[in-house]
Amino acid sequence: MLTSRFAKYRALFRISFKDMLTWGWETVLSSFMLMLYAVIAIVVWIAIYSFTGVKSINGVDLTSTIIYFAIISALMPFLTWSAMVNKLSDDIRSGSIGSSLIRPMPYYLKLFFEDISSSVFNLAVSIAVILLVIFLGRLTPDAYVSAMFIFYFIIGFLIAELLGFIIGSLAIYLTDIYGIMVSVNWMITIIGGGMIPIVFFPAFIEKVLLLTPFPFLAFVPAATLSGVIGIGEAFSLAPVGLAWLAALAVVAYAMWAKLKTRINAVGI
Amino acid sequence: MxxxxxxxxxxxxxxxxxxxxxxxxxxxxxxxxxxxxxxxxxxxxxxxxxxxxxxxxxxxxxxxxxxxxxxxxxxxxxxxxxxxxxxxxxxxxxxxxxxxxxxxxxxxxxxxxxxxxxxxxxxxxxxxxxxxxxxxxxxxxxxxxxxxxxxxxxxxxxxxxxxxxxxxxxxxxxxxxxxxxxxxxxxxxxxxxxxxxxxxxxxxxxxxxxxxxxxxxxxxxxxxxxxxxxxxxxxxxxxxxxxxTFSRYIILEVRFIDGESGKGFETRGRVISSEPGHVKLGILPSMLKEEWLRKLITSDKVADYRINEPGLSSILARFYSSRDHRSKSADVDADE
CATH class of the missing domain: 3.40.50.300 (P-loop containing nucleotide triphosphate hydrolases)
Structure with a gap:
């Protein structure tokens, strides 16, 4: 029974992966373009450190900043955005969600496994870049730091998936969700630590930002591995991350319940 | 079953x-x-x-x-x-x-x-x-x-x-x-x-x-x-x-010699089309009297005739167009 249940998702993973490979060059290019963004951030921060002459900002020196953004470059393609948004909103608007609902599997799990399979390439690139950063940056993460990083990496991925599902579901109310997608991308970039490490903000703002879900998509995993935040502080953020995961799961479930009743025959 | x-x-x-x-x-x-x-x-x-x-x-x-x-x-x-x-x-x-x-x-x-x-x-x-x-x-x-x-x-x-x-x-x-x-x-x-x-x-x-x-x-x-x-x-x-259910009529099509237009046919059924030398009539089966039909086809004015039962597509087309004429809106309007 369990094997046959798993076989469904394995089959879905397999065909989605094969489908993704037909877009091979596009996948490779988009992944590297996202990394390029982090490289630009590194250049900007080198300029800021050298222009201002400061040795460190809130205790973080230039080397740590570079390592931080090198890790961000590895995380960006994988964590910052879920392809689920476009797929879900397109399915809702065009009415092709019906083709998925006739299969004997939950629609949201179908989207999730499709997304995982299309992220496999990005994951492989992310791991390669992180290993390179650890080697070149002479990082020596101990078991706790490594475990904490993997934990936040998974939390970040799940938060990205849930945010993607919630934003995609908004297509039942809005004709076009592009504006919201762009806004959320900016939030991840600015207040999630994609452009400015959150520890660079004044302490009060830092505390407020760390109560939002966005730092878990970039800052928290990158800062944990690069040592920008200590293991104790990283550990203290776990309840916030888990609380957001639970809250977003509840919202996503409520959105799905609403969405199910609003689907019509030809799309919304 | x-x-x-x-x-x-x-x-x-x-x-x-x-x-x-x-x-x-x-x-x-x-x-x-x-x-x-x-x-x-x-x-x-x-x-x-x-x-x-x-x-x-x-x-x-x-x-x-x-x-x-x-x-x-x-x-x-x-x-x-x-x-x-x-x-x-x-x-x-x-x-x-x-x-x-x-x-x-x-x-x-x-x-x-x-x-x-x-x-x-x-x-x-x-x-x-x-x-x-x-x-x-x-x-x-x-x-x-x-x-x-x-x-x-x-x-x-x-x-x-x-x-x-x-x-x-x-x-x-x-x-x-x-x-x-x-x-x-x-x-x-x-x-x-x-x-x-x-x-x-x-x-x-x-x-x-x-x-x-x-x-x-x-x-x-x-x-x-x-x-x-x-x-x-x-x-x-x-x-x-x-x-x-939807086609009560049989179609009678008659071609005349010398541009005759089928005068008086309207008493027999519904004239679908009429032009000099040709008339198309929808007739209820009960109105298609044998004697009248025999007279018609043996008439020296009639060049050719054809009796058709309408096909499903023409029945549906006629049905839809008749519904359009007497349709009542099923929509309920309400201001947003």
Whole structure:
């Protein structure tokens, strides 16, 4: 029974992966373009450190900043955005969600496994870049730091998936969700630590930002591995991350319940 | 025979929006219209039946089949598929239903060959490798797709794609199959292949089919027709009964010598067209008196005559146009 249940998702993973490979060059290019963004951030921060002459900002020196953004470059393609948004909103608007609902599997799990399979390439690139950063940056993460990083990496991925599902579901109310997608991308970039490490903000703002879900998509995993935040502080953020995961799961479930009743025959 | 489908008094409404005017800000001055897509529809389908669901665009056909397949939830009424509620038990029922959505919502992966989708379907529905091999061989022969199923889907013609869509929907050998306009845009050989497959699957495996179509020719494969108009069921019966219900007239066509125009024919029936030398008359069978007909055809003024029973397509066309004239709006208007 369990094997046959798993076989469904394995089959879905397999065909989605094969489908993704037909877009091979596009996948490779988009992944590297996202990394390029982090490289630009590194250049900007080198300029800021050298222009201002400061040795460190809130205790973080230039080397740590570079390592931080090198890790961000590895995380960006994988964590910052879920392809689920476009797929879900397109399915809702065009009415092709019906083709998925006739299969004997939950629609949201179908989207999730499709997304995982299309992220496999990005994951492989992310791991390669992180290993390179650890080697070149002479990082020596101990078991706790490594475990904490993997934990936040998974939390970040799940938060990205849930945010993607919630934003995609908004297509039942809005004709076009592009504006919201762009806004959320900016939030991840600015207040999630994609452009400015959150520890660079004044302490009060830092505390407020760390109560939002966005730092878990970039800052928290990158800062944990690069040592920008200590293991104790990283550990203290776990309840916030888990609380957001639970809250977003509840919202996503409520959105799905609403969405199910609003689907019509030809799309919304 | 037990019923596979039971639809009892099912209604479904949708909100649609219409701009009140064409001004610059007309998008903000929209009028909400509540459309009754289904309005108290009831029917049932027995095991092994092939039922054609007919109706014009917007008549409620797609809403009906999406309600039966558990995609939509009815506002009121009850739907039962194989004894289960399709909306609540959607995943359970999905194992026993096959759905072909036509060209609008394809299930085949566009960039991959159909064989990849077939294997995906095999694993999703837990079809054993032995059964899969046998069924695939059966479908390849039945639908004549041996030369196409390993090509990329996007390279296939519409007819080839539709046949492969059908395989993807039926590989798990469902008990009940829903086909939403499966032959639309499909050429004659492919259409005949699809029709042959439907009949063969019913004969061999007792599959039950509900087929929506605009192609009158497709009706020939149906045992029964259910017809919807503005969300209401207006006909449920055998194709022959559709003719007797909606076509009370026999068509009499007469060609005259010397430009005669058939004066006085209007007392015999409804003149459909009249021009010098030619008249077309719709006559009630009871008005077609033998003696009058004999006189007419032996008259030296008549060059030729023809008596026709109208075909299904002309019956439907005439029926739709008559409904347009006396239609009452089923829409309920309400300001947004």
């Amino acid at each position: 037990p019923n596979v489908i039971e639809v009892e008094n099912v209604s479904k409404r949708f909100n649609t929006y219409e701009n009140r005017d064409t001004g610059l800000f007309s998008s903000f001055r929209r009028k909400k219209k509540v459309v009754r897509a289904l309005d108290g529809v009831s029917f049932s389908i027995k095991r092994g039946e092939i039922v054609a669901l007919l109706g014009r665009n917007g008549s409620g056909k797609s809403t009906m089949i999406k309600t039966i397949t558990g995609i939509l939830h009815p506002d009121s009424g009850k739907v039962s598929v194989l004894g289960l509620d399709p909306w609540r038990d959607r995943q359970k029922i999905a194992m026993d239903i096959g759905v072909v959505f036509g060209a609008t919502h394809p299930q085949l992966y566009w960039n991959l060959p159909p064989i990849d989708t077939f294997e995906y379907v095999r694993d999703v529905y837990g079809v054993s490798q032995k059964d899969y091999n046998e069924r695939l061989k059966f479908f390849i022969e039945l639908l004549d797709i041996s030369k196409v199923y390993k090509k990329q889907t996007r390279q296939l013609s519409l007819g080839e794609r539709m046949k492969c869509e059908m395989v993807a929907a039926l590989l798990h050998f469902p008990k009940f199959v829903v086909m939403d306009e499966p032959t639309i845009g499909v050429d004659l050989p492919a259409r005949m292949g699809i029709k042959k497959a439907v009949r063969e699957l019913r004969k061999r495996y007792g599959m039950t089919f509900l087929i929506t179509t605009h192609v009158v020719d497709d009706i020939s494969m149906a045992d029964r027709i259910v017809m919807l108009e503005k969300g209401k069921k207006i006909f449920d019966g055998k194709p022959d009964r559709l003719k007797s």
